[in-house]
Amino acid sequence: MQEDVIFRGGDRTLTAEICCEIDHHTARRMRELIDRELFLKKPEILTLDFSSVSFMDSSGMGLVLGRCSLAEQIGCSVRLVGLSDRLMKLVRLCGVEKVKNLTVIK
Amino acid sequence: MKKIINEMKLRLPARSVNEAVARSVISSFCAELAPSVEELGDLRCAVSEAVTNCIVHAYRGRGDDERCYIYISARLYDTREITVEISDNGCGIENVELARAPSFTTGESGERCGMGFLVMESFTDSLCVKSRVGKGTSVLMRKKLKP
Ligand SMILES: Nc1ncnc2c1ncn2[C@@H]1O[C@H](COP(=O)(O)OP(=O)(O)O)[C@@H](O)[C@H]1O
Ligand SMILES: [Mg+2]
Numbered sequence: 001m002q003e004d005v006i007f008r009g010g011d012r013t014l015t016a017e018i019c020c021e022i023d024h025h026t027a028r029r030m031r032e033l034i035d036r037e038l039f040l041k042k043p044e045i046l047t048l049d050f051s052s053v054s055f056m057d058s059s060g061m062g063l064v065l066g067r068c069s070l071a072e073q074i075g076c077s078v079r080l081v082g083l084s085d086r087l088m089k090l091v092r093l094c095g096v097e098k099v100k101n102l103t104v105i106k
Numbered sequence: 107m108k109k110i111i112n113e114m115k116l117r118l119p120a121r122s123v124n125e126a127v128a129r130s131v132i133s134s135f136c137a138e139l140a141p142s143v144e145e146l147g148d149l150r151c152a153v154s155e156a157v158t159n160c161i162v163h164a165y166r167g168r169g170d171d172e173r174c175y176i177y178i179s180a181r182l183y184d185t186r187e188i189t190v191e192i193s194d195n196g197c198g199i200e201n202v203e204l205a206r207a208p209s210f211t212t213g214e215s216g217e218r219c220g221m222g223f224l225v226m227e228s229f230t231d232s233l234c235v236k237s238r239v240g241k242g243t244s245v246l247m248r249k250k251l252k253p
Contacts (some may be wrong), residue, residue, distance in 0.1 A: 021126065024158045029238065057158065057225065059217075059218075061219045062217050069215075
């Protein structure tokens with residue numbers, strides 16, 4: 001079976017490639033997977049790769065913002081990469097520029 | 107006078123797998139009007155938000171044995187307009203104006219971000235929210251497709 005989240009890298013930078021549609025239904029499982037890995041590896045940078053995400057709604061933004069506050073507790077910053085125009089539209093709308101430890105890479 | 111060219115009604119139990127079901131039904135339903143990729147993406151996202159709210163908020167804390175349903179009714183018009191109404195018989199919203207404000211959420215922090223209504227509003231042409239505490243909520247969205 002195809003994994004929902006594929007992890008790469010280790011202690012300094014951890015990349016989580018998300019490989020399914022992100023809604024409230026799928027976000028629950030992704031949250032568990034990412035949080036477990038985050039606390040296991042305690043990286044300096046967590047990169048969330050969205051290049052394989054074909055759909056996302058505001059539950060995805062909840063997922064991102066929740067991971068940012070968790071990452072902040074362990075001094076980790078979060079990067080979003082691989083956002084399609086579609087996803088970028090949502091990310092911009094939700095105004096995540098204000099989050100200190102979050103960088104959106106176009 | 108604009109004419110209805112197609113309509114549908116759908117009742118789904120408030121289970122989170124039905125978020126994806128609702129999105130794909132809406133995609134198929136409006137395929138006849140050949141929306142652009144962007145228009146379809148907007149509509150799918152708006153529908154996903156409304157359905158999610160029924161599951162997460164309206165029926166929050168209700169047992170599996172209770173009959174909790176989401177009602178979706180959609181119409182296509184000859185003017186290239188689509189209307190989608192999504193309603194529930196859940197807890198209702200005390201202050202709709204406050205609920206619609208960006209970042210307002212009564213959901214769990216680290217999970218919800220309070221942007222659902224903003225998405226519905228921004229990705230459609232109009233959003234009308236009606237709610238009665240203890241009775242339920244209905245959101246009506248309208249989107250006009252480009253010619
Ligand atoms: N169908 C509904 N039934 C009851 N309350 C709702 C419903 N839809 C929205 N709400 C209320 O409005 C708030 C804002 O909704 P929304 O903008 O979608 O953000 P979020 O879902 O992230 O909380 C919710 O937290 C909830 O309190
Ligand atoms: Mg919502």
